[in-house]
Amino acid sequence: MIVKEFRELRRDRRTMGMLVGLPLLLLIVFGFAANFTVSELRVGVFGPQAAGVEQAIESNPEASDVLHVATVDPAGTDATARDYLRDAKADLVFVADSPRPMVYIDGSDLFAAQSAKVAVARMGDRIQSQVLFNPYLKTSWVMVPAIIGLILTFIGTIITSIGLVKERESGTLEQLAVMPFSPAAVILGKIIPYFLLAALDMIVVTLLGMWIFGVPFNGNVAIFALGAAIFLFAVLGLGVFISTVSKTTGQAIQGALMVLLPQILLSGMIFPLASMAAGVRWIGYILPLTYFTKISQGVMLRAADWSTMWIPLVVLTVMAVLIFGAAVIRLTRTIAPARPHTSAVPTAPAAVAEP
Numbered sequence: 537m538i539v540k541e542f543r544e545l546r547r548d549r550r551t552m553g554m555l556v557g558l559p560l561l562l563l564i565v566f567g568f569a570a571n572f573t574v575s576e577l578r579v580g581v582f583g584p585q586a587a588g589v590e591q592a593i594e595s596n597p598e599a600s601d602v603l604h605v606a607t608v609d610p611a612g613t614d615a616t617a618r619d620y621l622r623d624a625k626a627d628l629v630f631v632a633d634s635p636r637p638m639v640y641i642d643g644s645d646l647f648a649a650q651s652a653k654v655a656v657a658r659m660g661d662r663i664q665s666q667v668l669f670n671p672y673l674k675t676s677w678v679m680v681p682a683i684i685g686l687i688l689t690f691i692g693t694i695i696t697s698i699g700l701v702k703e704r705e706s707g708t709l710e711q712l713a714v715m716p717f718s719p720a721a722v723i724l725g726k727i728i729p730y731f732l733l734a735a736l737d738m739i740v741v742t743l744l745g746m747w748i749f750g751v752p753f754n755g756n757v758a759i760f761a762l763g764a765a766i767f768l769f770a771v772l773g774l775g776v777f778i779s780t781v782s783k784t785t786g787q788a789i790q791g792a793l794m795v796l797l798p799q800i801l802l803s804g805m806i807f808p809l810a811s812m813a814a815g816v817r818w819i820g821y822i823l824p825l826t827y828f829t830k831i832s833q834g835v836m837l838r839a840a841d842w843s844t845m846w847i848p849l850v851v852l853t854v855m856a857v858l859i860f861g862a863a864v865i866r867l868t869r870t871i872a873p874a875r876p877h878t879s880a881v882p883t884a885p886a887a888v889a890e891p
Contacts, residue, residue, distance in 0.1 A: 568813035574651040579605045582612025583632035598658040623844045628652045643670030644837040646678045647808045669837045680745035681832035682805040691734040692771025697788040700779035727772040755835035763831035770824045770856035773863045780866040799825040
C-alpha cells in the first residue's frame with residue numbers, strides 16, 4: 537500500500553506541486569515579505585520655509601534614514617499639501633508656513649503612518665502632526681476595504697472553478713460542444729450568475745463594514761463600482777481558467793488555493809508592499825487584488841478621484857482582458873469540437889445501359 541500511494545502521488549503532479557511548492561512559497565513569503573516596518577517614506581514639503589524643513593530632515597540622521605524628500609514646493613499651500621497626500625504621491629507632507637511646521641500623515645496606509653509618526657517624533661517637539669484619512673489609525677478602516685476584495689477573490693476563484701468542473705464530472709460540459717454557442721458565450725453564461733451574486737455580496741459586506749466598524753466612504757461611488765466590476769470580471773475569468781485545466785473538483789480547489797494564497801499574502805493586504813524584498817515585491821504587482829485594494833482604500837478613505845485611480849483601473853482592465861482571453865482559448869481547446877475536413881466524395885459510376 538505504501539508503494540502504491542507513492543506511485544499515485546508521483547502521477548498526480550498537481551498534488552506534488554502543492555506538497556513541494558506550497559511550503560517553499562510560505563517560506564519565501566514569511567522570510568522576505570513578512571515585515572510590518574516601512575523603512576522608506578516619501579515626503580513632500582510645501583510652503584515658504586520648505587527649504588529649511590528639507591535641510592532639517594537631511595541633517596537629522598535618525599529622520600533622514602526613513603524620510604526621503606520627493607517634492608519641495610515653496611509656493612505650495614496647505615490645500616496643495618493635502619491634495620498631494622490625497623493623491624498618494626507621498627506618505628506624509630510638511631506645510632512650512634510658520635515657525636512650527638505642520639505635518640500631515642496618510643493614515644490610509646497603516647504601517648507607513650506608524651513609521652511616519654516615529655520618524656516625525658525624532659525631529660523634535662517643534663513640529664506638530666496630524667493624521668488624515670484615518671485619524672485614530674484603526675486597523676479595521678484599512679482592512680475592511682481589502683477584505684471586500686478578498687471576498688470577491690474567493691468567490692471568483694474557488695466557487696467559479698468548482699462550478700464548471702462539476703459539469704465536466706457530470707458530462708454536461710462536453711454537451712456544450714454540440715450546442716450553437718461560442719466559447720466566449722459559454723464563459724459569459726457561466727460567470728454572469730456568479731458575477732451578480734458576488735456583486736450582491738460586495739454591497740452587503742461594504743455596508744456592513746461601514747455600519748459595524750464605522751469605516752467611512754468618502755469618495756466617488758462610480759469609481760469604486762467600476763473598479764469592483766473590472767476586478768470581479770478578472771477573478772471570475774481566473775476561476776474559469778482554473779476549471780478548464782482541472783479534471784476533478786479536488787484539482788480545481790488545489791489550483792484555486794495556489795492562486796488565492798499569494799493574493800492574500802503578497803497583495804499588500806497584510807504585509808505592506810513597501811517593506812517587502814524586491815525579489816518578492818514584483819509578484820504583488822502582477823496580482824489583481826493589489827490594484828483593487830488600492831482602489832477601495834483610496835476611494836473609501838482618501839476620496840481619491842479619477843486622476844488618481846485611472847492607473848489601477850487600466851491595469852485591472854488589461855488583466856481582465858488577458859485572463860478572459862486565456863480562458864476562452866483554453867475552453868476552445870477543451871470543448872470545441874473538431875471541424876470535419878471536407879473532401880471530394882467520389883460519385884458513383886453511371887449505370888451502363890444494357891444493350
